Amino acid sequence: xxxxxxxxxxxxxxxxxxxxxxxxxxxxxxxxxxxxxxxxxxxxxxxxxxxxxxxxxxxxxxxxxxxxxxxxxxxxxxxxxxxxxxxxxxxxxxxxxxxxxxxxxxxxxxxxxxxxxxxxxxxxxxxxxxxxxxxxxxxxxxxxxxxxxxxxxxxxxxxxxxxxxxxxxxxxxxxxxxxxxxxxxxxxxxxxxxxxxxxxxxxxxxxxxxxxxxxxxxxxxxxxxxxxxxxxxxxxxxxxxxxxxxxxx
Ligand code: AMP
Numbered sequence: 270x271x272x273x274x275x276x277x278x279x280x281x282x283x284x285x286x287x288x289x290x291x292x293x294x295x296x297x298x299x300x301x302x303x304x305x306x307x308x309x310x311x312x313x314x315x316x317x318x319x320x321x322x323x324x325x326x327x328x329x330x331x332x333x334x335x336x337x338x339x340x341x342x343x344x345x346x347x348x349x350x351x352x353x354x355x356x357x358x359x360x361x362x363x364x365x366x367x368x369x370x371x372x373x374x375x376x377x378x379x380x381x382x383x384x385x386x387x388x389x390x391x392x393x394x395x396x397x398x399x400x401x402x403x404x405x406x407x408x409x410x411x412x413x414x415x416x417x418x419x420x421x422x423x424x425x426x427x428x429x430x431x432x433x434x435x436x437x438x439x440x441x442x443x444x445x446x447x448x449x450x451x452x453x454x455x456x457x458x459x460x461x462x463x464x465x466x467x468x469x470x471x472x473x474x475x476x477x478x479x480x481x482x483x484x485x486x487x488x489x490x491x492x493x494x495x496x497x498x499x500x501x502x503x504x505x506x507x508x509x510x511x512x513x514x515x516x517x518x
Pocket of ligand 1: 274275276277305307308330331332333361363366383384385387388389391392393394395396397456476
């Protein structure tokens with residue numbers, strides 16, 4: 270079973286995001302970038318499936334500019350076998366990414382695609398669902414556990430009322446949630462080995478996909494500063510403050 274894992278290069282989750290002074294975009298100058306944390310979890314799950322003898326090959330794919338090669342190498346260093354960069358200078362919307370991934374899925378024919386549940390830069394939470402719809406494949410989103418059985422898969426997912434388990438027929442798309450696993454760290458020898466693993470670069474135009482933007486960002490703004498909280502001595506003081514200062518009760 271071949272597993273395809275789409276990975277996105279995003280602002281590192283520890284970085285405080287700044288907006289450019291002309292409010293035209295987020296400022297990415299000298300900002301630490303990393304693999305999207307949910308994609309790290311997806312790569313870990315795919316590598317575990319390979320270690321368990323269920324998956325035969327783990328292919329990672331990223332749509333982005335040249336710098337996304339670094340992200341792909343990070344995925345190769347924790348056990349992915351091969352990487353594909355679909356190179357573009359454009360900032361793609363989720364539908365454009367999903368269409369690009371469809372072209373890659375048609376080429377690679379994986380039995381399973383594991384996306385992250387969302388990319389932490391735009392928090393869209395759309396790409397995996399759109400890819401499943403475009404392929405006409407079943408989808409299991411927000412997975413916290415995966416079990417593969419013959420040609421089907423059990424996906425446990427977190428929903429409002431608790432946990433739900435879906436039985437999906439393969440091929441399928443899964444999106445990973447935080448509790449699916451704990452990603453491993455790459456060892457130095459594996460980082461070195463990753464440099465020699467295959468990384469193919471495909472220009473996005475070669476795929477013949479319509480990646481035109483449907484949205485226009487008018488302006489970017491930082492969220493309003495929040496004033497610090499206060500500690501209250503007891504419930505009576507809390508009720509008093511809610512009544513007199515916040516005026517919410
Ligand atoms: P989003 O719908 O933007 O929140 O992204 C959800 C998931 O889609 C991510 O966790 C990735 O697995 C995948 N994805 C989104 N954008 C890209 C991209 N540019 N390249 C590769 N995978 C992506």
